[in-house]
Amino acid sequence: MAANGASFPRRSFLAAEHYGSAAVAVRERAVYAPRFWHPVAPLSSLPEGSVLTLELLDLLLLLSHPPGGPPRAFLNRCPHRGVALLPPAAGAQPCRRLVCPYHGWTYDLDGRLRAAAREPEFFDPFVRSDWPLTGLACAVRASMLWVAIGPDPLPLEQQLDLVVQELGPELERPRVLLASLERDLACNWKIAHDNTLDDYHVAIAHPTTLHRQQGPVRHYRHRFAAHTNLLATPVAAPGHGGPAAAADFLTFGAPPWIHLLAWPDGRLALISFPPRDPGRCRMQVWLLGDPSQQHRGQEWIEELGAFLEEDRALVESAQRGYASGLKPGPAHRLEGRILHQQALYARIMGLEEPPRSDSA
Incomplete structure (x- = not known):
């Protein structure tokens, strides 16, 4: 599996045309979404x-x-x-x-x-x-x-390949819905998906929310499989009558536009960004856990909602920037998870040539 600094099939981001074209959106519905x-x-x-x-x-x-x-x-x-x-x-x-x-x-x-x-x-x-x-x-x-x-x-086990590898039997522990939230976002689904894969922005854009959960960038650990990628960050987990033990908070990115967060206490959050039209998507968040954790569901979903609301302003601004004729800048090593998912998207969509404009 590739680690930090690994060679990626892509070294540059998708062109801005892919983030607002009605023709691209139609092809995604016909070719990309049915694959998963x-x-x-x-x-x-x-x-x-x-x-x-x-x-x-x-x-x-x-x-x-x-x-x-x-x-x-x-x-x-x-x-x-x-x-x-x-x-x-x-x-x-x-x-x-x-x-x-x-x-x-x-x-x-x-x-x-x-x-x-x-x-x-x-x-x-x-x-x-x-x-x-x-x-x-x-x-x-x-x-x-x-x-x-x-x-x-694609078989679901392959679509979630790294999730299955990392979580093993823990993935199938029975869980119930603790809380959920949904919001409309004024951006293309790829903007939202890219952002949730973007480990470059967390310490800067979320200093008092997500960054506190994930900790210093120097402790980030990445893994990449055929379809799914992972950011693992150490967090303190309660010990059994002793000092806190080190455990990992896991953030997976997977096609077509989903993310799975796993905490050491057994909680899972699943985030999805199904598209509405080229300039809108729907953010869906389900927080799952043990029935004994239900009394904390609302507290935890509000914590998730806090950094997701910070992200809303960023992704909607990025959509406007992409629509203005932006040529995306260079990719940073902490944006490798974006490149990983974009390479998979490009392969399925057959993007060897830039998309033609809708008027062509």
Whole structure:
């Protein structure tokens, strides 16, 4: 694995054109996003016998958890005429059957059609098994539900390669949602992703928040795998009746636009920046931990929110700077994690030539 000062496939940043082009955004939806799995909700937020509706990259999704079975993911649309089976809701809802509000087609939580109104009157012979809900690949990892929107995604274990290597069985310790937050950011998702990978700015931009958590730059340790990278910084962890022991606070960056933070006390935070349009993205943060830590969830999410709010001003300013015709400056060694993820992005997107303008 590469360490500090390693040779990177890229030595310069992506050109500014990639941060505001509508044509690039369309290609990302068609080529880049379908290659990966997307975290969409904590497993603890979808009890057995319930459903959850949400939106991902303009797709309306429906998550279900059939009793005694694994969670499932579907497009939230009836195969008959495309109407959503359920409207958007703030959280999971108890549910035994899914009934289309348009024509009454009724599905179970496994996505099988159980009944359609006036079945004998269809023009052609009607076979229920021909009309299941459109399913999407769904997996559980790190107590989160992950959904793949493409037909041939990279295996999730490969997408999270370094996370799996570093955390091992600890990654799969059952956790519950302690707290969450969401914010709209007026920037391209790559600006937000780059910023969260940017170890050059922490001591300068976050002196009283994140820098206190991560400590002196001289103690930073980096690792790079095929798809994921890591910044590890030593922190004090409570000892067992003795002095504090040294442990690492781990910050992983992974495609397509996600970050996973792991504390020595077993907490995990997952941050995602799904795009809305070329100039906007949605920041989603889920804080997971042991049920015994729930009383501190609000305190901890506010600590996360403090430095993320500092970052909001920076990324929105950077978006305006990129839109003004900026040619990005030289890359610093503490920006190596940005170069790592940009090289992966460029390879998948086939960026051998600068993008053509939208008017070309």
